Amino acid sequence: MEAYLPVIWAGLIATAVALYVVMDDFDLGVGILFPFAKKEEERDAMMNSIAPFWDGNETWLVLGGGGLWVAFPQAYAVIMPALYLPVTVMLLALIFRGVSFEFRFASKPKHALWDFAFTAGSILAAFSQGVILGGVIQGITVANGEFAGGAFDWATPFALLCGLGLVAGYGLLGATWIISRVEGDLAEAARRQATVLFPAVLVFIGLVSLWTPLQFDRIAERWFSTPNIWFLWPVPLLTAGLAFLAWRSLRLKQEMVPFFTAVGLFLLCFIGLAISTFPYLVPPSLTIWDTAAVPASQVFSLIGVVFMLPIILGYFAFVFWTFRGKVRVGEGYH
Amino acid sequence: MELDAVVLARIQFAFTVSFHIIFPTFTIGLSAWIATLLVIWRRTGNVRYQELARFWTRIFAVSFAMGVVSGIVLSYQFGTNWSRFSVVTGNVIGPLIGYEVLTAFFLEATFLGILLFGWNRVPPTLHVGAAILVAVGTLFSAFWILSANSWMQTPAGHEIIDGIAYPVDWLAVVFNPSFPYRLAHMVIAAYLTTSFVVLATGARYLIAGRDRDHAMIMVRMGLGMAILLAPLQAVVGDIHGQHTAEFQPAKIAAIEAHWDGARPAPLVLFALPDEKNETNRYEIAIPGVASLFITHSMEGLFPGLKDFPVENRPPVWGPFFGFRIMVGVGLAMIAMAFWGGFLWWRGRLGGARLYLRLASFTWPLGFVAVLAGWTVTEQGRQPWLATGILRTMDAISPVSAAQVATTLVLFVLVYSVVFTAGIVYINRLINKGPTPEDALAEGVPNRPLTGATSPDAPVGAEI
Secondary structure, eight states: OTTTHHHHHHHHHHHHHHHHHHHHHHHHHHHHHGGGOOSHHHHHHHHHHHTTTHHHHHHHHHHHHHHHHHHOHHHHHHHHHHTHHHHHHHHHHHHHHHHHHHHHHHSTTSOHHHHHHHHHHHHHHHHHHHHHHHHHHTOOOEETTEEOSOTTTTOOHHHHHHHHHHHHHHHHHHHHHHHHHBOTHHHHHHHHHHHHHHHHHHHHHHHHHHHHHHHOHHHHHHHHSTTHHHHHTHHHHHHHHHHHHHHHHHHTTOSSHHHHHHHHHHHHHHHHHHHHHTTEEETTTEEHHHHOOOHHHHHHHHHHHHHHHHHHHHHHHHHHHHTOSOBOTTOOOO | OOOOHHHHHHHHHHHHHHHHHHHHHHHHHHHHHHHHHHHHHHHHOOHHHHHHHHHHHHHHHHHHHHHHHHHHHHHHHHHHTOHHHHHHHHHHHHHHHHHHIIIIIHHHHHHHHHHHHOTTTSOHHHHHHHHHHHHHHHHHHHHHHHHHHHHHHSOOSEEEETTEEEESOHHHHHTOTTHHHHHHHHHHHHHHHHHHHHHHHHHHHHHHTOSHHHHHHHHHHHHHHHHHHHHHHHHHHHHHHHHHHHHOHHHHHHHTTOOOTTSOOOEEEEEEEETTTTEEEEEEEETTHHHHHHHSSTTOOOOOGGGSOGGGOOOSHHHHHHHHHHHHHHHHHHHHHHHHHHHHHTTOGGGOHHHHHHHHTOTTHHHHHHHHHHHHHHHTTTTEEETTTEEGGGOOOSOOHHHHHHHHHHHHHHHHHHHHHHHHHHHHHHHHOSSOHHHHHTOOTTSOOOTTOOTTOOOOOOO
């Protein structure tokens, strides 16, 4: 049982991060697309489409970070100092993004600054998250269980590519969210944006999929050695299939399918990256077993998760159900 | 003092946590106040209470957002700046933080959406329920975070193997010795702080001769809470202090600037503690009174700072002055509460201009006391990060001073802009008042306002 605990926790943290990716990233995406809406009412509608959700969505990020500390303190203690600057920039960006929701409406009609803060914060948060992701995947220098690299070790072309990829990807999620939530010109504009962003995202997915096995032998071995390849070939195939569905739904002007297929694409990329790095939490040296908290701590926290997670998912279902339906331009939640 | 990574990281944490604590302090009290207003509105049908709830919900939204974003920073700083701390105490404290996220954050965040945007989307009973759940969520949050903090002050229920703390008894960890006292002291502080903000806002409207019905409700309810809580806080604080004398004697010695444990301690009203020469300069003191407080005898002895090796002594200035500021503010709050209570009893509260003018300036009192109090307890814990387990200087991440300095500058810049703006906007919302005209006509787009809230709606019974 004790050997499985870290696996369970790795799965839970991956779930929290995946839920974060799915939920907050359309919020950030809406922020990224914000400056492209020229009309004031359109911007209000975009903001209103995510205002009741963003806070809860962002909490998954706290659970992801907190969960990492709870279950894998050694990994937390290596990853955070290693990615010190991108993590701090992400936090500062999320500050600007988060307060803009309230400040923008409190400062009307002089809110241009907070429009800018909302967009800049969203872009910077997305970019930093991509850099953090890339920074972990490409590996961290560790000695005696501690981070032993330099302040800018993370700043590689690969990590920057991941950053740009995530900005494009979140933008796509934001656009498809708007398509599903808003009517009229704004939805049309979002559809055009999605049509531009979608190929860009595919290019980034392709680049990362090629780059990682070419540069990192451990990743090439994971995917292309036998028997792994016999089990793993459906992952790229499913990705391609979903990409086709997403593209088709955009052409057919469907409303809900683009969002869900985009989310599916994101999840598959996430699973792909998890396959590339498992069982390492801090590649290439520390596995989930090396960094795990003692079983007593993991079990104690697990009890809380088992009880609370269904309740939390219930909250989310309730809130999303309450605020279901379309947001119309020029109308708030009345 | 050399500006190495440890010092810079301490400055950074002190800076970010000080900004953060202002908002939870306010929102713990505010969420309870909003829930109370909504419950009274549902029971009496008096629309003034609903208008007040809407008004304070707008302010709550701004404050809560600032609390959330500044709080996320802290949860990551444990890793970025204090990675040794994360490893040494992670097995024990990590789960407490995990439970906070699971039981409190999600509850608050999701039902906040209902509270802010659900006025016409959900049935009123459910909406009031959401307000109550948000208030309960803030209390859960206080419970877990204060449990973790208290464990750092008075660790229990653990064992140390190779310098790493391992849990042995979770109940003992969660309910560690100083936790119940700290929890009571802090929750009362939050409610008291908010009571004075509400009282000050009501007083401000009464002086300006506007929103009189709303203002009287605020003055009475704020004052009522203050009359109840201000003296209670003094009693709870005293019990907390007695307990600290038992478990963290060095902290008490620093608070009292008490150097020589072989003699009864005077109550030092003012002094400039001189750590180098182990004495107080310019001391004004009343003999025996500190001993009376702590040991209940003028002749009683308790350890002085000289009884602790220099490397185990906390700095003296922070605890010493912080404590005096906190107690001074507390006494001012008690005086304001009793004075207001007297005026209320004589039926002169609504027209007491001098009192109301003074009361309108009392809104920062609670925040000052909270910041001063946290300075006392956190600096008083030094040189330990977790008492007896890990020294602050040993808890730092393997990061360079330059990195910590860079992010410190960024935090100072960003917080200055964001939190100044937040306070300006809160002030603007207060100036607009509970029945702003634009809000009644159409409403700020995402701030829901029903047509039912008309300015000439009948006024119900006064409390």
